[in-house]
Amino acid sequence: MDGIYSPGAASRSLAWATAFYLVLPILIVVPVALTDQRYLSLPQDGISFRHFATVLSSPEWLGSIWQSFTIAVAATILSVTAGTLCAIGCWRISRRTTELVRVLMLLPLIIPSIVYAIGLYRYFGPLGLLDRFLGVVIAHGVTGIPYVVITVSTALAAFDPRLEQAARGMGASLSQTLRWVILPRIAPGIFSGAIFAFIHSWDELVMVLFIASRDVFTLPRRIWDGINENLDPAMAAVAVLLILFTLLLLLADRALRRRNEG
């Protein structure tokens, strides 16, 4: 990008300050996780990996990690299926009412999750979904739909509608067109949406606090409880593992996009 207007010193330092401000709270967790002390603190005599060892050998932590993972996978499947079908439907029908549907689909993103959580709590009770795997999957799956609708709609906006016409003109039924033409073209968008829906479920705490108590004890829930009850640096170690895992997912998303653009 030579020859393009380059930013001045002031805007450059402002940009760096902003980036630093965003990343700092995440970075502070790393030295805390490597502390040699038995309480939440910065390392004093040297760094130690023993808190990582604690986490990876504790059945509670491992159980919560596994539970969070299975919930996130199931919720992602729900979000991706519903979100993709909704985005394709809105795109195909494409009337003023479908714009309304699209906005409606974004509601979980707009409404504070605590409001959502209270509502869920009210009607999950009678349905027997409180503190159930299925209940949390439904809650996370539904609130993950907006991410999929957004990414799939973006992918569809770039989809040439003549490809669909061409497929229909050659005798393809709607489901054949969907399977062989539309889905392969928007797969990167679906995959991005899936990653975001997964991350959304993976680190969701507010709703879990309301609709789960004992049987369902996700990873964010365990971190939350740990902070409230004791100041074990194992939480910082978990946080680091979480950050690494999320980073990995985002890098996968980036790599996939780049491959599709290239």
Next chain:
Amino acid sequence: MSAAAGHALGLRGLTKRYGDFIAVNDVSLEIEQGEFVTLLGPSGSGKTTILMAIAGFVAPSEGAVLLDGRDITPLPPEKRNFGMVFQGYALFPHMTVAENVAFPLRVRGMSRADRDAKVRAALDLVQLAQFSGRLPKQLSGGQQQRVALARALVFDPSLLLLDEPLSALDKKLRAELQEELKALHRRVGRTFINVTHDQEEALSMSDRIAILNHGRLVQAGAPGELYERPRTRFVADFLGKSNFLEGTVRQPAPGGFMLEVGASRLAVAHGPGTAPSPGTRSLLSLRPEKISLLAEGEAAENQVEGRILSWAYLGAGFALRIATADLGELRAVLPSWKSPVAPAEDLPVRLGWSADAAVPVEEDAA
């Protein structure tokens, strides 16, 4: 590919309205089996809407589409069994050339072995067999166009519909593919319906041209017939270029009359048909290439004096704009190798044309 399986298509009073806007207005047209018909018109003339109605993507507001006399208007596109080449080709970018061509066979549930044989035959037909493993983006525009053709023909469609098939190509390639498309039409013997705004393409490829304007069918006929005997001013102007001369009819006689324009009298021989009544207004279309520059002492049935306003050298010919006293500004095109004078601005010249060069045309209904 089985030969001579052409089908006839009929349009009966086809009309398409979008709110108050009438895109297609009461168009009726019969297309014979095996015919190559071009729907020609400027943008917004309704030609693409008609093609989409034939393909089934647009539901007509009134009228019917008939295939071999059977009404197919309510059939969805996937039930019509028509091949179509889209503008920009609409090849599936994530499939190879062979997979693209195999697509219509795959949706019909054909076995892989039968499919492979048909795909090979179709790619051979357009001379692209060696490219079967490539992706569309690895092909040139002309090759992509041929893949689209192979894909549209591989499943033995009843008709082949072409939506501006050559518009994305550069001029030289377009001329080449016009010839190829015409040869392909002869080889497969199917009914081709082509849409274009390019009059040259329409003239060179079609058995018959249907000219559309503002959603109406203005005139349909063989290319030569339309060019030589345009029915209206629009047809004369859109298909090639034309000078228009308006005047009063004098001395009508069988097969001809005199047209009075200012102080000039022009001899008009319009061939068979009734002559217009004397005293009425008449409009003539006169093609620029039918006007010649007269050398010293040379005579013609119609002669007029003028002055060259501007000229352009076009290689094969000169294009001249000539100012005349009674007829206004005339355009003439002369072969450059036998021009009697070297053109120059303000040069006085004598123009001449024969009585049968000019054709009476109607004004178009607004």
